Amino acid sequence: MVKGKNEKEDIxxxxxxxxxxxxxxxxxxxxxxxxFTIKKEEFVAITGPNGSGKTTLLKLILGIxxxxxxxxxxxxxxxxxxDKIMNLIGFMPQKEHISSNFPILVRDVVMLxxxxxxxxxxxxxxxxxxxxxxxxxxxxxxxxxxxxxxxELSGGQQQRVLLARALAIKPEILLLDEPxxxxxxxxxxxxxxxxxxxxxxxxxxxxxxxxxxxxLHHIDKIMLLKNRIVAxxxxxxxxxxxxxxxxxxASIPIIYCEEGYAHPVYSDIHG
Amino acid sequence: MPDxxxxxxxxQPYMLRAIxxxxxxxxxxSVAGSFTIFRNVSFLVAGASHSALAGAALFILLGxxxxxxxxxxGALLFAIATAFVAGYASKEETNTAIGISFAxxxxxxxxxxxxxxxxxxxxxxxxxxxLFLLTxxxxxxxxxxxxxxxxxxxxxxxxxxxxxxxxxxxxxFGLNTRRYNYLLLSLIAISAVMLxxxxxxxxxxxxxxxxxxxxxxxxxxxxDVFIYAFIIALVSGFVGIAISFFFEVSPGAIASLLAxxxxxxxxxxxxxxxx
Numbered sequence: 001m002v003k004g005k006n007e008k009e010d011i012x013x014x015x016x017x018x019x020x021x022x023x024x025x026x027x028x029x030x031x032x033x034x035x036f037t038i039k040k041e042e043f044v045a046i047t048g049p050n051g052s053g054k055t056t057l058l059k060l061i062l063g064i065x066x067x068x069x070x071x072x073x074x075x076x077x078x079x080x081x082x083d084k085i086m087n088l089i090g091f092m093p094q095k096e097h098i099s100s101n102f103p104i105l106v107r108d109v110v111m112l113x114x115x116x117x118x119x120x121x122x123x124x125x126x127x128x129x130x131x132x133x134x135x136x137x138x139x140x141x142x143x144x145x146x147x148x149x150x151x152e153l154s155g156g157q158q159q160r161v162l163l164a165r166a167l168a169i170k171p172e173i174l175l176l177d178e179p180x181x182x183x184x185x186x187x188x189x190x191x192x193x194x195x196x197x198x199x200x201x202x203x204x205x206x207x208x209x210x211x212x213x214x215x216l217h218h219i220d221k222i223m224l225l226k227n228r229i230v231a232x233x234x235x236x237x238x239x240x241x242x243x244x245x246x247x248x249x250a251s252i253p254i255i256y257c258e259e260g261y262a263h264p265v266y267s268d269i270h271g
Numbered sequence: 272m273p274d275x276x277x278x279x280x281x282x283q284p285y286m287l288r289a290i291x292x293x294x295x296x297x298x299x300x301s302v303a304g305s306f307t308i309f310r311n312v313s314f315l316v317a318g319a320s321h322s323a324l325a326g327a328a329l330f331i332l333l334g335x336x337x338x339x340x341x342x343x344x345g346a347l348l349f350a351i352a353t354a355f356v357a358g359y360a361s362k363e364e365t366n367t368a369i370g371i372s373f374a375x376x377x378x379x380x381x382x383x384x385x386x387x388x389x390x391x392x393x394x395x396x397x398x399x400x401x402l403f404l405l406t407x408x409x410x411x412x413x414x415x416x417x418x419x420x421x422x423x424x425x426x427x428x429x430x431x432x433x434x435x436x437x438x439x440x441x442x443x444f445g446l447n448t449r450r451y452n453y454l455l456l457s458l459i460a461i462s463a464v465m466l467x468x469x470x471x472x473x474x475x476x477x478x479x480x481x482x483x484x485x486x487x488x489x490x491x492x493x494x495d496v497f498i499y500a501f502i503i504a505l506v507s508g509f510v511g512i513a514i515s516f517f518f519e520v521s522p523g524a525i526a527s528l529l530a531x532x533x534x535x536x537x538x539x540x541x542x543x544x545x546x
Binding site for chain 2: 083093
């Protein structure tokens with residue numbers, strides 16, 4: 001989206017590279033042998049069963065956690081250089097982890113993101129507010145929503161406000177954690193359309209989802225995790241019976257839709 | 272007392288100190304109270320104010336054994352320790368951790384009191400509190416600490432708000448969530464101690480949490496939460512003083528009763544408004 005932000009731009013740099021990464025909270029590793037490359041402008045879904053390390057991988061990419069072996073680079077920078085990568089990544093957390101039992105307005109939510117990027121103790125001004133409103137419009141929300149209480153919006157609107165907060169800082173990489181939980185189908189489609197637009201503008205998009213079905217027709221690649229990478233590639237190459245068994249420990253029926261995409265029918269395999 | 276003119280009573284030093292006490296309590300109820308609601312840690316206020324008793328008892332005990340120290344300092348140390356225990360515990364365990372340190376502090380408080388029976392009244396006075404017994408020394412300390420927490424809250428307002436709303440997002444956006452969390456919880460615990468002498472450990476919860484909880488129901492934006500909480504605490508406090516002047520009852524109790532009643536009415540008001 002923003003060119004020239006990164007002095008390493010001239011050489012073709014991959015968005016995210018991971019080499020031999022291992023991470024664990026105790027002795028047992030949550031993730032091991034994680035090696036992959038995500039190219040610029042790719043749209044990738046990370047999926048796998050509960051406890052497979054999906055969210056841990058996101059935290060490693062954000063530099064919140066550091067690998068105990070190996071290295072992750074974001075636009076060429078090691079995740080140890082958090083100040084550098086913070087400015088490149090927009091993050092949208094799981095809505096369920098948010099507590100809005102107080103009259104925080106949409107404006108407050110979006111401005112927190114812009115404020116954090118600017119330096120949390122510095123004041124934000126009119127120009128920042130203008131950027132915030134632009135971000136709200138860019139996710140297809142009405143400008144009037146700016147002064148409304150976040151808690152009183154629908155699940156889909158809340159999710160889009162959080163997306164606007166991530167986009168307001170004009171990231172080159174967008175990380176979304178379970179963006180479709182508690183979001184109605186029209187809102188899902190709006191978010192997907194928006195992501196397609198962003199990719200055209202050069203943004204790399206990475207999503208963590210427990211169910212890939214709503215995304216299948218849009219994504220370039222799927223990473224199937226089960227504490228290691230079971231498979232990483234085009235959806236049809238990844239969603240095979242063999243891979244699904246090794247990730248989920250059970251056979252998952254696959255349905256082919258009219259357009260020829262393989263859709264896993266998870267039923268109650270998921271928690 | 273009632274044979275004095277109202278205007279005469281109002282300029283009595285004990286009355287002026289009580290009024291100053293109420294204003295300071297209202298500032299704490301607005302700043303720390305509102306963040307207690309945002310951060311959803313109201314139990315910390317109960318835990319910290321009771322832990323503070325153990326700290327005060329310990330310092331009184333030390334005084335008896337020849338190490339004189341202001342009991343409020345002991346109270347502050349124990350309250351901050353409770354805040355750190357709460358901050359250290361994971362999100363799911365916060366309330367259990369506060370509860371256990373609450374219980375441990377009460378055990379210590381009773382143990383210390385049993386060792387200094389002749390001074391026990393000093394500790395018990397912190398359990399009940401009395402606005403009319405505030406000394407100038409108390410007021411200076413409370414003013415200084417309240418001013419300090421107000422400055423900290425203004426300086427870190429956005430960080431405190433961000434970690435209360437979405438600590439995961441705050442971390443991802445580059446904030447040191449852990450550090451701000453410890454700072455915010457300590458700020459809340461310190462405010463709880465500031466109310467100790469005025470309203471007593473038992474009623475700190477009512478005066479610190481209820482005004483902000485009520486205003487959180489009524490306010491349409493964050494700024495109003497702080498303003499309404501201040502007004503509710505202030506009015507409750509003044510009514511408490513006024514009533515206790517005509518009838519010999521505890522002003523803190525009346526104030527707390529009023530603040531908690533306002534909370535229940537604000538809940539009803541919100542239901543009737545239909546949101």
